[in-house]
Amino acid sequence: MPDLSELLTTEAIRLQPAHQPAFPDLVRARRRQRTRLIAGVALIALAGAGGATAFLEADPGRPDDTVRAPAGPFPVTVTGLLQQVGGPQGTPPRGIPGTVWFRADDGTITPAPTADSGRFTITVAAGRYVVTGAPGGDPQQPPTCRAETPLTVSTDGLTGVEVNCHIR
Amino acid sequence: MSRKPAEDAVSELYASCYRRLVGVITLAAPSRAEAEECVQEAFLRVLSRWDHVSQLDSPEAWVRTVAFNLLSNRRRKARNAIRALLRHGPPPTEPPPSPNRVDLTHAMRRLPIGQRQAVVMHHVLGLSIEEIARALKVAPGTVKSRLSRARTALAATLREETTHA
Numbered sequence: 143m144p145d146l147s148e149l150l151t152t153e154a155i156r157l158q159p160a161h162q163p164a165f166p167d168l169v170r171a172r173r174r175q176r177t178r179l180i181a182g183v184a185l186i187a188l189a190g191a192g193g194a195t196a197f198l199e200a201d202p203g204r205p206d207d208t209v210r211a212p213a214g215p216f217p218v219t220v221t222g223l224l225q226q227v228g229g230p231q232g233t234p235p236r237g238i239p240g241t242v243w244f245r246a247d248d249g250t251i252t253p254a255p256t257a258d259s260g261r262f263t264i265t266v267a268a269g270r271y272v273v274t275g276a277p278g279g280d281p282q283q284p285p286t287c288r289a290e291t292p293l294t295v296s297t298d299g300l301t302g303v304e305v306n307c308h309i310r
Numbered sequence: 311m312s313r314k315p316a317e318d319a320v321s322e323l324y325a326s327c328y329r330r331l332v333g334v335i336t337l338a339a340p341s342r343a344e345a346e347e348c349v350q351e352a353f354l355r356v357l358s359r360w361d362h363v364s365q366l367d368s369p370e371a372w373v374r375t376v377a378f379n380l381l382s383n384r385r386r387k388a389r390n391a392i393r394a395l396l397r398h399g400p401p402p403t404e405p406p407p408s409p410n411r412v413d414l415t416h417a418m419r420r421l422p423i424g425q426r427q428a429v430v431m432h433h434v435l436g437l438s439i440e441e442i443a444r445a446l447k448v449a450p451g452t453v454k455s456r457l458s459r460a461r462t463a464l465a466a467t468l469r470e471e472t473t474h475a
Contacts, residue, residue, distance in 0.1 A: 149414050150434045154430075157332070159332050159346065165320065168350055172354050231347070
């Protein structure tokens, strides 16, 4: 038999991948995974405590005729990104054009179109929002994307909101 | 150490040895896709333990051992791998070996995973029996036995494939 060590070493070199995903992408993917896990655990806890009804009521579902300009005396600016995530392992998130909707606890929905890069800027009153989104140019289509957890916008505003469209 | 400098340091380690580690782990894994997942997970675990790992003589060896252990654990969690396959679709195909070469990878994959790990650690990484025993958390006698059985099986398979080539 040929020298096993030599054969295996050559084989290990041949099996090396030509490309590798960027490490920050791995870290981001892990953080998203944890956020989803925490959100799932929170939902279960909420359901167990009998609060599931309140949570489901906060889900905006399809945007309707209640869309209107933001109310509230202290509008602040929120920026973020509508992005496509998932797909083959190593695929980084990619900003996509579309629309995002901020639904406040009182049912007010504030829409904002995104740029081609997926970036958006929206002005809303400080408060708590469930954020959803949809790719494409039709603002009437049902939201298929969402931020992982409800957002709390302080009077200082908020940056870096990620609205994820998962590839299935 | 704060998170950002640790992330930078691990990122540097990742850039320097990811491909090499994937090549080695693939020898013991059912596929390169699975090897890549184990190596990536091992690097992510380094992040939270960088204070300790950075003090070691070879952080790469620590990552490699964790990746090997993850590979073993995965055998017990095959259901997760099936879910990932359904989620991501089939893994990319690996480059085929040149036709005039013995398909060593094929021969390796006919071995049980414990034997594969022992062979790779001993014959590729040059670890001693005691070092392998420590890494795999088994007795040195078990490592010797796995190596002996693996060499016998490989010799038979490689002879067979050489004859048919």
